[in-house]
Every structure is written in structure tokens, then in C-alpha cells.
Amino acid sequence: MNSIALPSPAKLNLFLHITGRRTDGYHELQTLFQFIDVCDDMCFSIKENDSSISLEPEFASVPFADNLIVKAANLLKPFRQNLAGVHIKINKQLPMGGGIGGGSSNAATTLLALNQLWSCHLSLQELAELGKHLGADVPIFVFGHSAYAEGIGEKLTKVEPETPFYLLLKPNCEVPTGQIFTDKYLTRDTPAIRISHALKLEGHNDCLEVVRRLYSEVDEAFFWLQQFGDAKLTGTGACLFLAFDSIDEANRVRAAVPDKWQAWVCRGCNTSPTHNALNQWITHQHTEC
Numbered sequence: 001m002n003s004i005a006l007p008s009p010a011k012l013n014l015f016l017h018i019t020g021r022r023t024d025g026y027h028e029l030q031t032l033f034q035f036i037d038v039c040d041d042m043c044f045s046i047k048e049n050d051s052s053i054s055l056e057p058e059f060a061s062v063p064f065a066d067n068l069i070v071k072a073a074n075l076l077k078p079f080r081q082n083l084a085g086v087h088i089k090i091n092k093q094l095p096m097g098g099g100i101g102g103g104s105s106n107a108a109t110t111l112l113a114l115n116q117l118w119s120c121h122l123s124l125q126e127l128a129e130l131g132k133h134l135g136a137d138v139p140i141f142v143f144g145h146s147a148y149a150e151g152i153g154e155k156l157t158k159v160e161p162e163t164p165f166y167l168l169l170k171p172n173c174e175v176p177t178g179q180i181f182t183d184k185y186l187t188r189d190t191p192a193i194r195i196s197h198a199l200k201l202e203g204h205n206d207c208l209e210v211v212r213r214l215y216s217e218v219d220e221a222f223f224w225l226q227q228f229g230d231a232k233l234t235g236t237g238a239c240l241f242l243a244f245d246s247i248d249e250a251n252r253v254r255a256a257v258p259d260k261w262q263a264w265v266c267r268g269c270n271t272s273p274t275h276n277a278l279n280q281w282i283t284h285q286h287t288e289c
């Protein structure tokens with residue numbers, strides 16, 4: 001078996017509390033991660049006689065060596081059992097700078113796929129440890145289950161939140177994570193909660209007010225979405241979401257979204273679609289590209 005096709009899903013932060021700042025500048029968080037079934041499609045094919053890593057298409061806005069997919073593949077190279085390379089195809093659907101973790105998800109999917117194809121035999125914990133050097137969100141995508149996260153987002157506890165439908169809305173802008181975390185108006189002193197409260201709590205996102213102030217597009221979209229319910233920001237934005245019990249209700253609001261914003265109706269998933277497909281591949285070996 002020398003190829004594997006895997007979805008690379010987005011995540012939501014159902015809430016995101018900032019409880020402090022470390023001396024290295026990174027922030028201490030308490031957040032609830034859940035995956036959604038909006039995904040990039042990735043396909044990994046082994047190159048038996050060529051040890052190079054190639055990507056198709058390359059991204060116009062990200063140099064090849066800076067792409068988190070390429071970085072993840074390079075990180076795993078020393079663990080290969082032979083000198084095979086890999087050709088990686090991606091059908092990119094997830095918007096960048098959206099707070100839905102697309103880059104981190106692609107990196108984690110690459111680690112998971114190549115761990116199999118290159119027979120690296122690393123555990124999920126070892127892959128997460130490697131991946132966290134690429135981004136604070138990579139471990140959750142390697143872990144592959146909804147989780148309550150602490151630390152800088154890497155201390156994960158498995159949880160089973162409800163899995164409603166969501167309307168995901170992408171205002172017409174990208175929000176760089178670093179810009180929000182360095183803003184002087186960001187509040188960093190939300191009292192820490194106990195994990196037993198994490199699923200009972202409504203929770204909020206400490207980045208929301210800063211992002212609304214800096215990005216008028218997010219402010220406008222938040223104001224619009226709020227008329228239908230408890231609109232939330234995911235991560236450091238720009239994406240917003242609203243939960244629904246029924247898909248019909250989500251579709252009804254989706255139909256009213258102004259054309260200038262991208263919108264998806266999707267479902268919360270407590271197991272990552274990547275892991276579902278990977279397990280199928282391992283047991284039946286049939287999700288080849």
C-alpha cells in the first residue's frame with residue numbers, strides 16, 4: 001500500500017479563556033476543542049525511488065519550505081525506515097487565518113499519514129510532541145478527539161461535548177494569531193475553571209472584543225450573526241459560529257448570509273474525520289488515492 005487519502009478537518013474553540021501569560025510570551029489558555037466536518041482533502045503517495053517531498057498545488061501565499069505540510073513531512077523524515085519520498089496533493093477548502101486551524105490540521109494529517117506510509121512507528125503522543133513545535137494547535141489534531149485543553153493548548157483531556165449543527169461564517173479578512181495575542185487590550189486574567197465545569201459552562205472567547213475592534217468585517221459579521229442566537233468567535237478569528245439543534249434551522253440562516261461572506265453548515269464531530277479514515281485504512285487498507 002503506497003498511498004492514502006485523508007480528510008484534514010477544521011476545529012472550533014467552543015470557548016477560549018486566557019488565564020495568563022508565560023515568560024516566553026505564549027499565553028496560558030483553557031479552551032474546548034471540537035472538530036467540524038469541513039475539511040481539506042489530502043492525498044499522500046510514496047515515491048519509492050526518489051526521497052524528495054513535493055506538494056501539489058503549492059500555495060501562492062506560502063513559500064514551499066514554510067508550508068506546515070512540508071515542515072511536518074521534514075520533521076518526520078529522520079524516522080523513516082527507508083529513503084522513500086512523498087508526493088502530497090491537497091484540495092484546500094479551509095480559509096487561512098480563520099481560527100479554524102487549517103494549517104495545524106494539515107500538519108497533523110501529514111504526520112499521521114506519513115507515520116503509516118513511512119513505517120515510522122511513532123505513538124500519537126510522540127507525534128503530538130513533534131507537532132507542537134509547528135504550532136500550538138497541532139497536538140489536538142494529532143490527538144483526534146474533542147478535548148478540553150490547558151497550558152498553551154497542548155495539555156489535552158478527552159471530552160464528549162454535544163454535537164450540534166453549526167453555521168460557520170468567514171468574514172472577508174484574515175486574522176494573524178500573533179497580532180491578537182500581542183494586543184495591549186487583550187484580557188489575560190480570566191479565572192481558571194475546573195475541568196468538571198468545562199462542559200457545563202457557556203464560556204466566552206477572550207479574543208472577541210480585540211478582534212472586533214481591529215477588524216470591522218468581523219464586527220459587522222458578529223453583529224449580523226448575533227440576531228439569530230449566541231454567536232461565537234473561534235480561536236483568534238476571523239471565523240464566527242452559531243450552534244443549531246436542527247440542520248433545517250442552520251440552512252435557513254445560511255440562506256440569509258450576505259454574499260460577501262463565506263458560510264458553511266456543518267456538524268460538530270467528537271472524533272476527527274482524519275482518524276476515522278485512518279482507522280479504516282489501517283483495517284481495510286482501502287482509502288488509497
Ligand SMILES: C[C@@](CO)(OP(=O)(O)O)[C@H](O)COP(=O)(O)OP(=O)(O)OC[C@H]1O[C@@H](n2ccc(N)nc2=O)[C@H](O)[C@@H]1O
Nearest residue numbers: 025026027099100101135136137152153177178181235236
Ligand atoms: C489561538 C488558537 C486557539 O486554538 O487558535 P487559532 O486562532 O490560531 O486557530 C491557538 O492556540 C493558536 O495556535 P497556532 O495557530 O498553532 O499558534 P502558533 O503558530 O503556535 O502561534 C502563533 C502566535 O500566537 C501566539 N500564541 C499562540 C498560542 C498561545 N497559547 N499563546 C500565544 O501567545 C504566539 O505569539 C505565537 O507566536
Ligand SMILES: Nc1ncnc2c1ncn2[C@@H]1O[C@H](COP(=O)(O)OP(=O)(O)O)[C@@H](O)[C@H]1O
Nearest residue numbers: 067068069096097098099100101102103104106
Ligand atoms: N498548509 C497550510 N495551510 C494553511 N496555512 C498555512 C499552511 N502552511 C502555512 N500556513 C500559514 O499559517 C497561517 C495560519 O493559517 P491557519 O492555520 O489556516 O489559520 P489559523 O491559525 O487562524 O487557524 C496562514 O496564514 C499561512 O501563512
